[in-house]
Amino acid sequence: MKKGIGPLAIALIGIVVAIAVEGVYLANFVIRSEFSTRVAGETLIVQSINELEFVKRALPPAATYSYYQASYYTASRGGYDSLDVQSYSCIPYWRVYTETDYPDYRTRLSSSLLSIFSEYLRQFDKVTFPSFTAEIDEDSGRLSVSTSDKMRYSVTNYQISDDPNVGVQVDTGFFRIYELGRENFIDVDRIRISIDNVIGSHYCTDLKETISAALSTEISNLQSDLNSHYSSMGVSFSLSVGSIQYDPDCNSTFAASVLVNVRDTSKQYMVYDYNEMTTKNRYIGLNFYVFSGNYDAEPPTRSCSQPVKKS
Amino acid sequence: MKGFLIFTIAAIGIIVFIGIVAMFLLPIGILKMHTIVTVERAYNYDNAQSYLLTLLSKTHGGDFVYNDISYSLQAKDPLVISYVKAELDKITDNKCYKLSSAINYTNNIAMKQGCTPVKYSAQAKIVLPYNPDRLTDTLTLVIE
Numbered sequence: 001m002k003k004g005i006g007p008l009a010i011a012l013i014g015i016v017v018a019i020a021v022e023g024v025y026l027a028n029f030v031i032r033s034e035f036s037t038r039v040a041g042e043t044l045i046v047q048s049i050n051e052l053e054f055v056k057r058a059l060p061p062a063a064t065y066s067y068y069q070a071s072y073y074t075a076s077r078g079g080y081d082s083l084d085v086q087s088y089s090c091i092p093y094w095r096v097y098t099e100t101d102y103p104d105y106r107t108r109l110s111s112s113l114l115s116i117f118s119e120y121l122r123q124f125d126k127v128t129f130p131s132f133t134a135e136i137d138e139d140s141g142r143l144s145v146s147t148s149d150k151m152r153y154s155v156t157n158y159q160i161s162d163d164p165n166v167g168v169q170v171d172t173g174f175f176r177i178y179e180l181g182r183e184n185f186i187d188v189d190r191i192r193i194s195i196d197n198v199i200g201s202h203y204c205t206d207l208k209e210t211i212s213a214a215l216s217t218e219i220s221n222l223q224s225d226l227n228s229h230y231s232s233m234g235v236s237f238s239l240s241v242g243s244i245q246y247d248p249d250c251n252s253t254f255a256a257s258v259l260v261n262v263r264d265t266s267k268q269y270m271v272y273d274y275n276e277m278t279t280k281n282r283y284i285g286l287n288f289y290v291f292s293g294n295y296d297a298e299p300p301t302r303s304c305s306q307p308v309k310k311s
Numbered sequence: 312m313k314g315f316l317i318f319t320i321a322a323i324g325i326i327v328f329i330g331i332v333a334m335f336l337l338p339i340g341i342l343k344m345h346t347i348v349t350v351e352r353a354y355n356y357d358n359a360q361s362y363l364l365t366l367l368s369k370t371h372g373g374d375f376v377y378n379d380i381s382y383s384l385q386a387k388d389p390l391v392i393s394y395v396k397a398e399l400d401k402i403t404d405n406k407c408y409k410l411s412s413a414i415n416y417t418n419n420i421a422m423k424q425g426c427t428p429v430k431y432s433a434q435a436k437i438v439l440p441y442n443p444d445r446l447t448d449t450l451t452l453v454i455e
Contacts, residue, residue, distance in 0.1 A: 007320030014324035018331035025336065032342055043357070050360040054435045057367055061378055062438045069441035120438050123447045270382060270440040279385055279442040 048160050052153045055124050056162060062120035063113075063145045063166045065270075067136075070112035071174065071284055072271040078288035079103030079178060081112040083304050087289075088242070090304035091259065094288040100186050105178050110134040117145060128152045129164060136172065143170045173234075174264035177286040180235060181262045184226065185290050191258050192292040194218040199294055204250035211251050216241055219258060234266035242289065245297040255293030257300060262286040359433035362402050363452045366410075367435065369398060377437065380420070384412055384448050385439040389420075396421040406454050413449040420450075430455040 074081055078092040085101045086093045094101055113134050121129045130149030136142075143166075150161040184190050198214045219239045226237040238261040247253035263285035272279045291299035367377040371394055383391040399408055399421050407426035411419045422428075432453040439448055 007317040007324075010321045011324035011327075014328040018328045021332050025332075029338070029342070036342070036345075046357055047360065050357070050364060050433075053364055054367075057364070057377060058436070058438045061375075061381060064378075065438065065440050116441060119443070120446055123436065123438070270385060272441045272443065279440055281386075 044155060045158070045160075048153055048155050052127070052151075052160055052162055055127050055151070055153070056164070058120075058124070059145075059164060059166045060168045063117060063143060064168050064170060066113045066116040066120065066145075067143055067168075067170050068269040068284075069116050069271050070109050072269065072273075072282065073116075074105060074109050074112050075174075075177065075284050075286045076273075077304075078286065079105035079108060081108045081115075086299060086301055087304060088257070088300055089302045091287045091289055093257075093291055093299055094181070094185055094260075095189060095191075095290045095292065096299050097255075097292055098189075102182055102186050103178075105175075106136065106138075110136065114145075126153060128154070132164075136170070138172045138175060141169055141172045143168050171267060171269075173266060174284045176233070177235060177262040177264050177284070180230060181260065181286055181288065185260060185288070189290070189292055190222055191219075191256070191290040194222050195254075195256060195293050199252050199254075202252040204252050206251050208244075208246060208251050211246070211254065212241070212244055215244065215256060234264060236263045236265050237261070238263070243300050245293075245295060247295045253293075253295045255291060255295045255297045255299075257289050257291045260286075260288055260290060359431045359452055359454050360435075362399070362408070362454065363410075363433045363435050363450065365402050366395070366398060366452075367437070367450075369402075371398070380450070381437050381439045381448070384414075384437075385442065385445075392420060399423075403454060408452060408454045410450065410452050412451070414445070428453040428455055 070081075077083060077090055078087075078094060080087075080092050080103050083090065083092055086096060092101060092103075110133075114132060117132065117134070121127075129151050130147045132145050132147045135144045135146070137144075145166040147164060151164040153160045153162075195215065195218075197218050198211060202211055202214060219241055223237055223239040226239075230237065240259045242257035242259055244254050244256045263283050265283055268281035268283055270279060271282050271284075273282065289299070367375070367380075369376045371379060376392075376395065376398065380392050380395065383389065395410065399410060400423070403423075405423070407423045407428040409419055409422040409428050411422075430453075432451055434452075435450045436447050437450055439445060
């Protein structure tokens, strides 16, 4: 009898031992699985924090690039982002006879800046951004793009948030082109003074070509005067006569549009130009028209095909 | 005959025992290896990310390396960022590395000579000076 029980006992012991070993390893397996899951989760969190840090690192340059692009863009459109005043090919009339439209360029610049900044933010599709406001301290050159909310980076079952406020140092020296444009073409009508000089030295019967050439010379002289006065400040003026509308009965009675370009030549910025469709180092230049004369006419207008940067 | 039967049953018992033990040891061994490899990969990937983050946070000549790289990529001017290699040598402690961009004008922005890194790569999207057709580029740093 004893001899018959022997192999069964061995087999039973083997199975019991196997089950015991299995239990030990199964527990170990479960513990290790938890460890692996935790490691994977922690790794994902660290990676997400790094990803958010990369986004945070991108915000100051995005704000800076937005600022210079908005400055270039609004200045090239006479200080307007959307042209809600009389304009010719995306350039507004700052003056039509005695009527003047001097832009609130700081507000327009901020609006355009935020619109461009939003374009940058949309590139980071995994992050949700709140709405921002922009403030430029002209004296200190401090640009603040801020919000009271946080940016959020969402992954499957958790979310990381961080403060997205940006404060960067920017150049504001080129704002003087607005002031110089206002001083010379809003506060006084220098174009009208030039036109009056032409009118005073010509007759109704003079040829239109003669009047036109005389006006071009006067405007060229005005440009020289302005440049000799302001070139030391790193500002250059460029004036060109656009269209001239004559009184049918008298050629020395006319009105002319003059394109004024005031350019800050102290520094170039890497910005995009919608006409050339390239990004390269460019000066920031202000463009606007002045329409004036002793003949009552409507200034020529033409619609603008450039995109409007509106947030 | 009886002796043979006993031996057979005992042998079966031992085989079953070894089989069951091996059945659990093998996956656990594989899991352990997998865990080590995963942790090592994650650690080195984090390292690659950290190197890239460190590089982009550094300043050079009063300006952020980030800005220099982004200007350089938009202007297609490799000279602007010629110092990046020296910075990366320091940051990676002379490990094998390669830094490239998705729309690069040459093959690489900077790389360690005499080796080809393949193991761990980290990517970062960086913003470029404004161009509506190309607002960002992706930098890739491969190490080891």
